[in-house]
Amino acid sequence: MASQDDEFTKLFQDFYPGLCRFLECLLGGRAELAQDLAQESFLQLHRTAWGTLPVGEARFWLYRVARNLAINEFRKSNTRYRLFDRVVEVMSPTARNPEQEYETQERKELVLRMLRTLPEDQRVALLLREQEQLSYREIGAVLNISESKVKVDIFRARTALREKWTHRAKTVGAGAKS
């Protein structure tokens, strides 16, 4: 039992931060909800599948459950969170270096805004590849889709983001000149 808990501790230590980041991107920046869902995923793993799951599979299982939990959240009203998030943003204590914090926050929001424009399956596939460095085969296993769909989703997501970034760079460049 102790060794199982040790293994679980190791798994948690290794993947909890990454799972939070994945969920935060998926949920459009709702960090607290992302933490909730990440913890819920680990809890479900511990309760239902831990011990029966092959060691290498736990990570994929976690991402699959986390993604499903996130989809459930999408389906509920998104709007009810917006006001609350805005309140937190305005009321939160500012960082020691406000300028740097502002820039970082801007950048993050830009990334999140662009990610939000992608269809959900493309966004998940791209995040699993770019942030979690899963292979196409592993992504296919997490999402229960074929490798060729993973390939197409990732390519489309990248192309869409690339176009948006280029468009934005042009707009910002034009704005700076005028």
Add this chain to the structure above:
Amino acid sequence: MKCECTEKISLLVDEELSANDAKEVERHLLNCAECQQARADFLSVRSELSAFRSNGPQVSLRNELAKILAAGSSQLPVAPRRRSFAWSFGPVAAFATLIIASAIIALIFVRSSNKQPPANSQVAAMPSPQPVAPGTEAKPSPEPEESPRKDAQKGQTKEPKNAPPAPSRRPVPVPTPRPGEQFALNSEPVGPADAQTMTATHFEKSEILLRSFRNVRIESGSVAEVKYEKKRAQQLVYQNMILRREADASGDVQSSTLLENLEPILLDIANLPEKPTENDVQVIKDRVARKNIVPLLQVNSAALARALD
């Protein structure tokens, strides 16, 4: 005009092409400006996404893990996850909520229009808002959307379709750990600025080394002159190990993975014989190319440097 190879560039940056296809695409890349641009853009997308830092977890992982283990092993019914504003209020409460919400919107508007960095002392004194009052609602948490239709790999995944409702897991401030506590995890996902600076510099140095190694030329049948590269790799490999542990400990998965990929390459260069053959060098060069590590080092050091500016 759209080059038909752009999709293969996406596969190339993901190392999902076979060795032969990768070579072919790399040859194509030499002559196709459009694909070169696509690769740069795809790597830039990667850099943006991997540089994304989560706002959480900000509280002690130790505490969260302890709660999960306790809740998981107790098998008792646990409290549901808290919801946002309580929509289940009666009409009077809903009206009161509306008035409060209007006041908050007005406050946000006033604060946004006069947004100036407040003095640190005032900021520190300002309390953070509590998301919701505990126990405002008692709905069970959702089940996962659906279980995957079939197991992708044999013998795996007992899906949590009928798992019991999960507990509230909102992070709570945690006091300093008591001596003898079971878990010793870090609370910060990102390493200290010093470690980030060192990692950025390390990436830069490694990139220069790998570029230099890539340019080592060997006449057929002769031995290569790699004294400088060997010595440099020996210096960098120890630093790499330390930084990797640091990145692991601070939960910086991106840097940790890149350092992990870099380490065997540095070791191989450091352990090259005094007079390596063409084949010895070529094997490492191929690995560097296959892992696409030079552009990754470049984008990561740039991203870290940007974050530290």
